Amino acid sequence: MVQQKQNLQEALKKLEQLVKELEQKDVDVEAGLAKFKEGVGLVKFCQGQLKEAENEFKKLKAELEEESEEVAK
């Protein structure tokens, strides 16, 4: 889980960097497009990682709440 998080953080950082580069003046359209493509790839990756994390969280939550229900009985 920690490793996943690291990749997510790195990806976000890279994304930020790309945006900064794109915001420069006089950006070549072709070079810009290449950066944009890379950015889109990173966005997809981040969203994927987040979804995985969220799923695991939901699963753990359900496990624990099931358990406490058992105990309450």
Added chain:
Amino acid sequence: MQESFFDQPQYKQPEVDAEKEMVYSVEECHFLVNEAVSHLGRIKVRGEVNDVRSVRAQMAFFDLKDSDGKDFVMKCAMFGWQFKKFQHLIENGLEVVVIGKLRLYKNGSLSIVAEEIQPYGEGAWQKAFEALKKKLGAKGYFDESRKRAIPQIVQRIGLITSEEGQGLHDFEMNLGNYGFQVLLYGVWVEGDRAEASIVKAFQWFNKNRPDMDVLVLIRGGGGFENLKVFNSEKIAEAIVASRVPVITGIGHEKDESIADYVADKRLSTPTAVAVFLRTQREDLMRTVDMLWENMKEKVEGLIEEQRLSIHSHARELQVSMERVVEANRFSISQMAEKLHRGFGKVFESFGNLRQRLIGLRYDYEKYVYTSIANVEKAASVLSSLNPENVLQRGYSITHNAQGKILKSVDQIQLNDEVAVRLWKGKFSSRVMRKTL
């Protein structure tokens, strides 16, 4: 037991009188009496302290009056370290139990030489209580700094109480159903076996079950009389020595016993102790629930935060790309504009030129036509000036003999020959007359 005075080797037997009875000296009488009372050994006598005379704070002499109202008095004396230990009970009016040995003094007075004094009446008990409180206070038994905190998580409870008492019942009823492990060590909470059994209980737990989270000493109900047991120095010491924290619930609302003062936590009744422990557990469970909810919230928040962050970055990415495209488009259109304007200028100049050229042609045409017109005009003038045309009109040209055209009569003389040219043909003629 001392050797009998009469058995000593140097002693000579008492006299025997005429009636064959022993006649003792006073000294011998003393020893007889002392020997007799020494068989009584150590006795306990209850009475009221009276007429206390203390000597230089090192010893005291007092009377012990019969506290049942009977008119009997015993003399008492106390010395040395025993005196120091019990002197707080040697006070007029206190009902006490004096423990000691009888002794007949040389002057004939019989005294109890006290070795110990126990409180009996309420006044004495109060005195004893205060003295003990002072003593233990000085030792630091009541200091908050030595008291241990009751652990926040209590699972194993060592219960010290009477197995038949109301206290046990109240405790169990109020502890609730949270899975506490309660280990009961039955003791006497009243009577003279109580102190020793309670001390033993504390020692047992500390030796055999030091894994207990807390030791609970409780007793249900009972008046001041029964509270006495807990004013024991030995019990206080056992509590102080206990490595496991101690809670007392000795069932006496207003008064506190020595054990209460020494305990790490004091509650008034067994019920109160049970409620305290139960509430602690309930609070803990509630805290866990709250922390669980917090944690869930935090994690959900984190996920949402990340989602928003990703979304915002994606938007930024898109926007900056659009800007790049837009910037380039703008450059291109600017160039086109410039180009257009550039060409425009060329076209404009060209147009101008063309205009001028057209204008020029027009001017030129105009000039040509004007010239033609002029020439025609000139031609017509010329034509009108053509002598032939003049001749045609009837005029004639006259030449002299030399051929010179005559304009004036001065140029000729009478009878000169002249040539005359008419439109059609010529003739010669002689000048006949001349006029001006």
